[in-house]
Amino acid sequence: MEELKVQLVGFGVIGQGFAKVLLRKQNMLTEKYGLKIKVVSISDISGTAIDEKGIDLKKALKVMEEKRAIIHYPNAKEIKAIEAIESLDADVVVEATPSNIKTGEPGLSHMLKAMENGKHVVTSNKGPLALKFKELKETAEKNNVEFRFEASVGGAMPIINLARETLPGDKILAIQGILNGTTNYILTRMTKEEIPLDIVLKEAQEMGIAETDPTYDIEGIDTASKLVILANALLGIDVTYKDVKVEGIRRITPEAIRLAKKDNQVIKLIGEVRNSKIEVAPRLVPENHPLNVDGVLNVAMLECDIAGKITIIGKGAGAIETNSAILSDIINIWRNCR
Amino acid sequence: MEELKVQLVGFGVIGQGFAKVLLRKQNMLTEKYGLKIKVVSISDISGTAIDEKGIDLKKALKVMEEKRAIIHYPNAKEIKAIEAIESLDADVVVEATPSNIKTGEPGLSHMLKAMENGKHVVTSNKGPLALKFKELKETAEKNNVEFRFEASVGGAMPIINLARETLPGDKILAIQGILNGTTNYILTRMTKEEIPLDIVLKEAQEMGIAETDPTYDIEGIDTASKLVILANALLGIDVTYKDVKVEGIRRITPEAIRLAKKDNQVIKLIGEVRNSKIEVAPRLVPENHPLNVDGVLNVAMLECDIAGKITIIGKGAGAIETNSAILSDIINIWRNCR
Numbered sequence: 060m061e062e063l064k065v066q067l068v069g070f071g072v073i074g075q076g077f078a079k080v081l082l083r084k085q086n087m088l089t090e091k092y093g094l095k096i097k098v099v100s101i102s103d104i105s106g107t108a109i110d111e112k113g114i115d116l117k118k119a120l121k122v123m124e125e126k127r128a129i130i131h132y133p134n135a136k137e138i139k140a141i142e143a144i145e146s147l148d149a150d151v152v153v154e155a156t157p158s159n160i161k162t163g164e165p166g167l168s169h170m171l172k173a174m175e176n177g178k179h180v181v182t183s184n185k186g187p188l189a190l191k192f193k194e195l196k197e198t199a200e201k202n203n204v205e206f207r208f209e210a211s212v213g214g215a216m217p218i219i220n221l222a223r224e225t226l227p228g229d230k231i232l233a234i235q236g237i238l239n240g241t242t243n244y245i246l247t248r249m250t251k252e253e254i255p256l257d258i259v260l261k262e263a264q265e266m267g268i269a270e271t272d273p274t275y276d277i278e279g280i281d282t283a284s285k286l287v288i289l290a291n292a293l294l295g296i297d298v299t300y301k302d303v304k305v306e307g308i309r310r311i312t313p314e315a316i317r318l319a320k321k322d323n324q325v326i327k328l329i330g331e332v333r334n335s336k337i338e339v340a341p342r343l344v345p346e347n348h349p350l351n352v353d354g355v356l357n358v359a360m361l362e363c364d365i366a367g368k369i370t371i372i373g374k375g376a377g378a379i380e381t382n383s384a385i386l387s388d389i390i391n392i393w394r395n396c397r
Numbered sequence: 398m399e400e401l402k403v404q405l406v407g408f409g410v411i412g413q414g415f416a417k418v419l420l421r422k423q424n425m426l427t428e429k430y431g432l433k434i435k436v437v438s439i440s441d442i443s444g445t446a447i448d449e450k451g452i453d454l455k456k457a458l459k460v461m462e463e464k465r466a467i468i469h470y471p472n473a474k475e476i477k478a479i480e481a482i483e484s485l486d487a488d489v490v491v492e493a494t495p496s497n498i499k500t501g502e503p504g505l506s507h508m509l510k511a512m513e514n515g516k517h518v519v520t521s522n523k524g525p526l527a528l529k530f531k532e533l534k535e536t537a538e539k540n541n542v543e544f545r546f547e548a549s550v551g552g553a554m555p556i557i558n559l560a561r562e563t564l565p566g567d568k569i570l571a572i573q574g575i576l577n578g579t580t581n582y583i584l585t586r587m588t589k590e591e592i593p594l595d596i597v598l599k600e601a602q603e604m605g606i607a608e609t610d611p612t613y614d615i616e617g618i619d620t621a622s623k624l625v626i627l628a629n630a631l632l633g634i635d636v637t638y639k640d641v642k643v644e645g646i647r648r649i650t651p652e653a654i655r656l657a658k659k660d661n662q663v664i665k666l667i668g669e670v671r672n673s674k675i676e677v678a679p680r681l682v683p684e685n686h687p688l689n690v691d692g693v694l695n696v697a698m699l700e701c702d703i704a705g706k707i708t709i710i711g712k713g714a715g716a717i718e719t720n721s722a723i724l725s726d727i728i729n730i731w732r733n734c735r
Contacts, residue, residue, distance in 0.1 A: 216707065228728055351685075369711045
């Protein structure tokens with residue numbers, strides 16, 4: 060059996076989900092792959108828990124439940140994530156801090172520091188990638204480490220690895236998709252019940268599907284960030300968030316939805332990249348089209364030069380589901396680098 | 398640049414598609430992967446074209462166009478595929494002979510012979526796998542070669558590699574899908590136009606979508622074969638074609654479809670494997686469900702223990718599209734075995 064030493068940076072919803080999934084999956088990883096994933100540090104804004112023999116993940120989760128800061132883990136230290144990345148011995152850094160689309164920080168510095176220290180990076184944090192994809196990719200190449208970010212787009216919908224691992228002979232010509240579950244939920248409800256956006260949004264906020272400040276989702280910013288990642292990673296186009304033409308769903312009315320319905324169409328917030336054109340906007344989609352998926356689902360359609368159109372649908376979010384992507388990236392790093 | 402020597406067995410629609418795709422993709426393979434795929438022999442029922450420096454694929458395609466048998470290729474020999482597999486030097490055998498669900502032959506013997514001679518096997522031929530999956534898998538393991546068969550299920554829909562390469566941390570709990578494009582086309586037309594099966598079937602035959610003897614498709618036999626492959630490959634269940642409970646679409650009437658529609662549902666021929674139960678039957682599917690795809694599309698939904706439900710949609714057939722899967726398998730063999 061081989062051991063892979065992981066540093067976990069960020070211990071919120073996704074980070075704690077990672078701990079939970081590891082607890083569920085450790086036996087399977089050992090049996091199926093002969094792999095043991097050992098978490099040697101967990102950092103959050105309060106400090107860093109360190110144990111080179113492996114953090115007790117149950118205890119770490121209990122600390123969070125009771126005291127909401129990792130600094131209360133036995134012998135945790137008041138050192139920042141960036142120092143932990145620089146000073147501790149590990150193979151992989153899992154970066155799961157909150158996404159920041161303005162500066163990319165602190166995730167961007169964490170990722171670059173990890174790469175410069177010869178550590179592979181796995182992340183769910185889209186901000187740094189939407190702003191500095193090229194720099195991150197080149198830094199990874201320069202330092203001969205892997206950079207994987209399946210969880211940054213579409214949560215449990217494995218669109219990036221689908222293209223890379225299962226369609227290696229195809230050229231991806233274009234991508235279209237619904238990459239934001241919140242707006243898809245809102246549009247689905249508006250379509251079914253013919254009620255205005257404001258009312259559905261308020262309900263979605265009460266249910267925890269939409270955030271208190273829903274701007275990122277409603278204005279298409281979240282979709283645009285993810286589209287930038289797909290454009291860079293799968294089409295090899297060097298774009299950043301600023302290159303995307305973005306229109307959100309704020310102006311969609313029940314009347315517009317009704318008119319679409321009459322024509323057997325629905326209105327969806329679609330991100331599309333094709334021939335260096337990269338755009339987010341509400342679009343008409345035929346009812347029987349593969350992109351017409353409901354609720355909080357995400358969907359992406361790859362247009363390939365040999366395989367034709369391949370569509371993948373999955374949950375766009377979820378603490379456990381998203382960690383399927385993080386775990387998959389870690390296993391694939393391990394498979395490639397042995 | 399590295400060279401991979403391939404023997405192509407079967408030179409019908411899929412085999413000729415393979416030659417066409419290689420001609421289109423050779424430059425890309427060299428640039429992106431440093432890989433050259435050299436076809437050292439092509440066998441069909443008439444004999445075998447051999448060239449250890451690489452068959453001229455354009456010439457081979459022209460021979461087929463003009464004389465419809467590979468024996469007319471310069472210096473082709475009257476030796477059978479099985480002898481070519483045994484006697485020639487190669488890394489990979491691509492088995493693309495017609496599928497035979499009764500005996501699995503001649504594909505079964507070709508595959509076993511290739512493995513026993515230390516050659517990796519890539520195939521689009523589902524018959525042998527639906528009958529003897531376990532024997533093939535064990536023979537591959539015993540001889541330390543790879544056995545890949547993405548093209549045998551769902552043509553260009555990369556369901557097998559999706560599970561293996563992009564969801565390696567997940568356990569697949571169940572699979573549901575539409576695995577036969579012909580019946581899906583027929584049911585889609587019946588749903589839209591409310592006309593009887595016989596009329597749609599006749600039209601589909603005239604358009605070349607359904608075969609002259611449509612039994613394999615209509616009776617669910619083709620779907621059952623593919624489901625057996627998925628059950629073995631992705632759920633690790635040791636079943637063969639005889640273990641599947643199969644009901645086709647022969648008894649579906651416009652009236653049944655009309656009743657379903659009233660309830661916002663459609664009738665689809667669904668293959669499902671779950672808890673060792675493996676079944677093909679017409680089922681009601683809600684209109685807004687991801688499994689409701691139209692026309693000749695194929696779809697499969699994987700129920701995963703971490704990622705939740707992941708759905709993939711793609712073309713179920715096509716000479717070029719299916720070769721996306723064959724090429725992908727070859728590239729992945731090459732990536733794994735260097």
